[in-house]
Amino acid sequence: MLENLGIATEGGSARAKNVAAVIVTANMPPFVQSGARIDIDVSSMGDAASLAGGTLVMTPLKAADGEIYAVGQGSVIVGGFTAQGQAEQLTQGVPTAGRVPNGAIVERSVPAEFDDQGVLTLQLRNPDFSTAIRIADAINDYTAQRFGMRVAAERDARTVQIRRPKNVSAARFYAEIENLVVESDTPARVVIDERTGTIVIGNNVKISRVAISHGTLTVRITEAPKVVQPEPFSKGVTAVEPFTAIEATRPDARVAVLDGPNLETLVSGLNRLGVKPDGIIAILQGIKSAGALQADLVLQ
Known part of the structure; x- marks a missing residue:
């Protein structure tokens, strides 16, 4: 490459510190x-x-x-x-x-036959049956008034198929339907990233009435080695004497009643426990094991 730019490398002996591959x-x-x-x-x-x-x-x-x-x-x-x-x-x-x-x-375009396609397939980023049905209904309500026909049909939780009317171009038709407002359905899901301690709780997450007691055991180990010096004019040598201090504490556990019909009351109940994010992760896993968490628990 350097030779193509007019720089002589002299058999590969040239060294440039400001060149990166x-x-x-x-x-x-x-x-x-x-x-x-x-x-x-x-x-x-x-x-x-x-x-x-x-x-x-x-x-x-x-x-x-x-x-x-x-x-x-x-x-x-x-x-x-x-x-x-x-x-x-x-x-x-x-x-x-x-x-x-x-x-x-x-330099080269990818050939596409967009205008010749009579059927358009929409794929949802977040598959959901309710959202797919709402999209199909919104499109059909619009096309029934605009073109006098229903053109959309939901196939599954991810796919909605649309048949383009023959009296309108593909670009104009898709530009009209892409401006339709559809309220997407949020699945009841709790996502936990144990590496970073991040917890994301969806709006539709509910918790059945359950009592929780959470206490954290903290063990602190401190290493404080001591240096022992020999007596003057003796034949002793300097040595290091290990010293380890172990302290275990368990704060008083709180008992709280959680009943989360919505996200606000659920977060308020978790905050009343006064636990850290790692404690909340353990609590949510315990609630799921008890069958009181009405949502999917996703661990990352």
């Missing part, structure tokens, strides 16, 4: 045509410390079929930084990954 990725949006610009992501794949201030040279972007669909180059924008001295290094964010806005020009 990177991997470049991009996503092709739907309906993109040749000549359009798209954003590209740049990530270091070597030992480079930072990509700040760097410039991506002309890079062909290939798809899984081996064809070149875009060519990217430009200045790399990095959100983090790194500073290093002889005895300390400070890093904030990820300085080895950046982005080139509008850095790639599309």
Whole structure:
């Protein structure tokens, strides 16, 4: 690559400290045509410390079929930084990954027959039967007044099929129905991330009346080794005497009655216990085991 740029490497002996090997990725949006610009992501794949201030040279972007669909180059924008001295290094964010806005020009478009499709299939990001039925009903109510026909039918919890009327273009018809307002149904679900202690409780989560007692056992182990010095003019040697202090405490447990017909009362009842997030995780798992949690418990 350096030889193509006019730099003589002299048999591979050239060493450039400000050159980084990177991997470049991009996503092709739907309906993109040749000549359009798209954003590209740049990530270091070597030992480079930072990509700040760097410039991506002309890079062909290939798809899984081996064809070149875009060519990217430009200045790399990095959100983090790194500073290093002889005895300390400070890093904030990820300085080895950046982005080139509008850095790639599309050379080859993906063929699509959008206007020729008589049936459109909508796929829900969050599968739910109630939401799929509401979407189909909202579309049918609109098309019955606008075109005098019902065109939507729910197939399952994820899929809704729409038949396009023949007297309107596909782009105009889909632009009209995409502005319809549909209230999505939220599943009763509690998501727990035990690594970070994050707890997300859905609005439809309910807890049957249950009494809870929670007490946390805390064990603190302290290592305080002592240095023992020998007597002066003796043949003794300095030694380290280990000393370990173990302390166990158990705070008074509280007994609370939880009855959560809605999210507000559920959160209020958990706050009355005065426990930390890890304690709330254990409580929710116990409530689920007791059959009192009327929701799905998802552990991550």
